[in-house]
Amino acid sequence: MTTRKIRVRFAPSPTGYLHVGGARTALFNWLFARNQGGIFLLRIEDTDVERNRPELVEGILDDLKWLGVEWDEGPFFQSERLELYREAAERLLAAGAAYPCFCAPSQYAGPEAKEESEESEEEAAPAARQTCPCRGLSAAERDAKVRAGLPYAIRFHVPESGSTKFRDEVFGDREVQNDEIEDFALLRSSRLPTYQLSVVVDDIAMGITHVIRGADHLSNTPKQVLLYRALGAEPPIFAHVPLILGPDRTRLSKRHGATSVGAYAGEGFLPEAFRNFLVLLGWSTGDDTELLDTGEMVERFSLAGVSRTNAVFDRAKLEWFNTQYLQKLPIERLLPYVEGELRRAELWQEAWAGPDRAWLAHAVDLIRPRTRLLGDFTSWSRGFFTDDFDYEKAAREKFWKDERLPAMLEKLAGALDAAPEWNHDACDRALRDLAAAEGVKAGLLINATRVALVGRAVAPPLFETMVVLGRERVVRRIRQAIPKITGN
RNA sequence: GGCGCCAUAGUGCAACGGUUAGCACGGCAGGCUUUCAAUCUGCAAAUCCGGGUUCGAUUCCCGGUGGCGCUACCA
Numbered sequence: 337m338t339t340r341k342i343r344v345r346f347a348p349s350p351t352g353y354l355h356v357g358g359a360r361t362a363l364f365n366w367l368f369a370r371n372q373g374g375i376f377l378l379r380i381e382d383t384d385v386e387r388n389r390p391e392l393v394e395g396i397l398d399d400l401k402w403l404g405v406e407w408d409e410g411p412f413f414q415s416e417r418l419e420l421y422r423e424a425a426e427r428l429l430a431a432g433a434a435y436p437c438f439c440a441p442s443q444y445a446g447p448e449a450k451e452e453s454e455e456s457e458e459e460a461a462p463a464a465r466q467t468c469p470c471r472g473l474s475a476a477e478r479d480a481k482v483r484a485g486l487p488y489a490i491r492f493h494v495p496e497s498g499s500t501k502f503r504d505e506v507f508g509d510r511e512v513q514n515d516e517i518e519d520f521a522l523l524r525s526s527r528l529p530t531y532q533l534s535v536v537v538d539d540i541a542m543g544i545t546h547v548i549r550g551a552d553h554l555s556n557t558p559k560q561v562l563l564y565r566a567l568g569a570e571p572p573i574f575a576h577v578p579l580i581l582g583p584d585r586t587r588l589s590k591r592h593g594a595t596s597v598g599a600y601a602g603e604g605f606l607p608e609a610f611r612n613f614l615v616l617l618g619w620s621t622g623d624d625t626e627l628l629d630t631g632e633m634v635e636r637f638s639l640a641g642v643s644r645t646n647a648v649f650d651r652a653k654l655e656w657f658n659t660q661y662l663q664k665l666p667i668e669r670l671l672p673y674v675e676g677e678l679r680r681a682e683l684w685q686e687a688w689a690g691p692d693r694a695w696l697a698h699a700v701d702l703i704r705p706r707t708r709l710l711g712d713f714t715s716w717s718r719g720f721f722t723d724d725f726d727y728e729k730a731a732r733e734k735f736w737k738d739e740r741l742p743a744m745l746e747k748l749a750g751a752l753d754a755a756p757e758w759n760h761d762a763c764d765r766a767l768r769d770l771a772a773a774e775g776v777k778a779g780l781l782i783n784a785t786r787v788a789l790v791g792r793a794v795a796p797p798l799f800e801t802m803v804v805l806g807r808e809r810v811v812r813r814i815r816q817a818i819p820k821i822t823g824n
Numbered sequence: 825g826g827c828g829c830c831a832u833a834g835u836g837c838a839a840c841g842g843u844u845a846g847c848a849c850g851g852c853a854g855g856c857u858u859u860c861a862a863u864c865u866g867c868a869a870a871u872c873c874g875g876g877u878u879c880g881a882u883u884c885c886c887g888g889u890g891g892c893g894c895u896a897c898c899a
Contacts, residue, residue, distance in 0.1 A: 349899050384898055441897045489897045507829070516827055516895095524897035531899045555828060555894035578830080578892095585891065613836095616848095620837050624847040643830095643837080646892060650835045653849045659861095705862050716861085735859075782858045794860045 342374025343543050346400075346407070347535070349381040350392040353596035354399040356649060357550060357580045357588060360614045364577055365548045366405040367615070367637040377409035377542060383418075383534050385526075399597040402607050403614075404630065412542070414534050421529035424537045424567060425490045425522045433566045434522055436488040437470040438481050441525070468519050487525040492532075492563065494519050500558040505546075505575040505639040512558040520559050532556065536563040544572050548639070551576040551646075575639045578618045578646045588649055604710030605654065606673065609661035613654045617647040627660060659708045667697050674700055674713050681714035683721045699804050702796045719790030720804065723813075727820060731793035735783040736821045744774055744781060745788065745821070749814040752807065763802045788817035 346362040348354060354362075369376035378400070382388045397411065414421075428434040468491055473481075482488065494517045501511045522533040529537070539547060554576045564571040582592035594600060600610055612628055620643070621628070621636050628636065662670070674696075678684040688696040703717045719725040751766045767785070771778040782798050789801055789810060802810045 347899090351899075381899060387898065437897085439897090491897090510828090512828085518895075521897045526897075528897085530897065535899085550893095551829075552893055553899090576829095581892080583835085587892080616836065618836090622838075624838065626837085626848060645830055645837095647837090648835060650849070653836065656849055706860070708861070712861085731859085777857095779858060786859065792859090794862085796859095796862085798858060 340545060342369060342372040342545050343377070344369050344374060344546050344548055345377045345379050345410075345539070345542065345544055346405075347379040347381050347538075347549075348396055349384065349387075350389055350396060351384070351387045352389075353392065353598055354396045355588065355595045356597060356600075356614065359399065359403055359405075359597045360580060360617055361548065361550055361577060362400055362405050363403065363611060363614055364575075364619070364637075364642070366407075367633055368546065368548060368575075368639065369408075370634040371637045374545075375408045376406075378407040378411040379538060379542070380411050380413045380415075381531065381534065382413060382415045383421075383529055383531070385528065388415075395598060399601070402601050403597060403611055404607055409542075412538070414529075414538065417534075417538065418528065420541065421534050421537050422523065422527060425529070425533060428492065428522065428566055429490055431566070432493070434490050434492050435471055435473070436478055436482065437468050437491040437519075437521070438486050438488045439468060439470060441489075471519060489521045489525045490523040491519045491521050492559070492566070494559075494562060500561050502557060502561045502571055503573055504554070504557075505573060506578075506642045507551075507554065507576055507644060510554075510557070514558075514562075517558055517562070522563075532559055532563065536560050536567065539572060540564065540567060540569045546573050546575060546639075548575045548577065551578050575642065577642055578644055580617055581646050581648050583648060583650075585646075585648060592649070593651075600654075604677065604712070605658050606661045606665070606710070608665075609658040610654070612661070613657040617649070618643050618645075627657075655708050662704055662707050662710075667701060670700060670704070671697065673710055677710045677713050678721060681718075683714060683718070685721075695804070702800050702804055706794065706796065716792045716794060717790065717796075719792070719795075720801075723809070725791045727787060727791040727817070728793060731787045731791065732820075734793050735787045738776075738780060738784070740774070740776070741780075741784050742818045742821050744770065744776070745784065745814050745818050747774075748781060748785065749811050752802075752814070753811045755807075758803070758807045760799045760803055763799045767799075784821070785814060788814050788821075 344365045346358075346365045348358050348362075366376050368374070378397075380393055380396075382390070382393075393411075400406070425434065429436070470478075470488075470491070471493065495514045497514060499511050499513050500517070501509065503509055520532055521530050523529055538544075557574055557576075561571045580588050582588045584592075588595050594603065597610070601607070608629070611630075611633075612626075615628065615633055615637075616626065619637070619641050622641055625632075625636075671693075675684060675688070678688075685692070699720050700713070703713060703720060707713065707717075714721070716728075748767060748770055751770055752763065755762045755766050767781055768778050771781050783793075786795055786798050786801065787793065789795075789798075789805060795801065805813070
């Protein structure tokens with residue numbers, strides 16, 4: 337096979353945050369590089385001055401790091417390599433592979449014009465391939481226009497016959513007739529390169545061997561292959577990965593709610609869970625394996641396993657993955673995430689990093705079977721970490737109805753206060769003895785007490801909760817709750 | 825409009841000429857009784873349509889339909 341070292345790249349443009357589609361592309365590139373012992377580099381495609389937002393770059397890098405996708409080289413910025421693209425364009429111009437175009441940019445209709453033509457129904461222009469009139473200009477005419485100071489773009493002269501072939505590891509060998517390809521722009525009249533030019537120049541310069549990117553680039557690939565050849569380079573191997581769609585099967589966008597990686601990080605998803613979910617969108621191991629740790633992912637990833645079908649982003653499944661990781665993550669890996677969550681909620685206490693670390697671990701282990709997101713550690717389980725919590729309405733209505741409760745809870749508080757020991761069995765015995773003496777089912781007291789202790793109907797088992805909270809707090813919270821029950 | 829790609833339960837994937845079409849999420853129904861968003865059990869649910877090829881098509885070919893993409897001096 338090839339002796340050349342595999343080199344791949346992820347090339348986002350800072351026109352927005354890192355969205356899930358881009359994240360998945362980055363992940364695939366990274367996995368492929370790691371699997372092949374190759375190099376993964378990062379390149380920022382910031383050649384569109386209009387839409388470019390430099391302040392967004394840092395966020396994109398942060399999101400990639402959060403995901404665990406780390407680059408070996410870069411980030412490289414195209415805005416710092418403009419001279420390279422200009423030279424390439426000039427070279428193609430000199431070689432006759434490109435020509436200056438003096439047309440006004442506006443005469444190339446954008447999306448709006450397209451909609452208009454739909455309204456005017458039938459009369460849609462049969463426009464096959466539109467050839468720029470500037471292509472036919474004689475050398476003298478061109479010189480005259482240039483000398484007159486007319487602004488011009490540089491356009492690639494696509495061969496009028498023949499076909500262009502390339503290899504795609506996902507979609508197979510492709511072939512496109514050249515007469516289907518329009519003369520595309522390489523350099524804008526502002527002397528800034530278009531994507532088509534800069535991507536090829538850089539991929540050549542950076543020795544990229546495999547271009548793994550979204551399938552939305554599939555149709556434009558022939559243009560780039562033409563450019564590689566015109567620039568005297570061998571095209572890389574391509575691998576276009578299917579798109580990620582929203583639940584309505586249209587391209588994922590803000591309309592579908594959170595689409596940025598950062599939003600999911602902020603919502604309390606674990607990076608390992610998010611990554612696992614992402615890798616299975618458009619790729620599979622070939623068997624029924626779903627839970628894959630980083631090592632397994634790297635080991636098993638291959639372009640052959642990439643699907644050709646667009647995938648719908650399913651948040652419910654993402655939450656399931658998160659739940660899985662939340663349950664299985666070793667406590668020492670989970671604790672830092674919980675700490676972050678508690679800090680955000682302003683509930684963090686320094687002692688939990690020191691002497692009370694074991695207590696925190698105990699509480700987290702008790703709470704986690706019922707958690708799906710990190711936020712669950714500060715929402716319904718808030719009462720474990722602070723006295724400042726409230727009694728959920730649904731919980732009060734469901735478990736604080738019996739009018740005998742205030743009296744019984746007062747007795748329970750007394751019994752617990754006097755219990756010879758403070759552990760699961762002692763609490764259990766104290767409560768059940770009381771229930772028996774009062775002639776009520778233990779469940780009545782258990783459920784009412786749970787609400788008194790943490791304010792929720794859905795919460796961990798009671799006696800372990802008592803152990804975690806400690807005798808003093810348990811007795812106090814039961815007594816504090818009593819008046820609220822009466823008034824209910 | 826033109827060109828292209830894709831098509832298995834609601835969703836993500838398996839089955840790459842022969843299976844009762846498998847797994848997971850979600851859904852629904854029960855169990856547990858110390859709540860449920862925890863847990864256990866069970867159930868429903870798919871090969872887009874029409875032609876071929878073949879002893880045999882989810883699978884190969886053609887047509888249709890649908891979805892998506894591209895068709896920018898955006899990336």
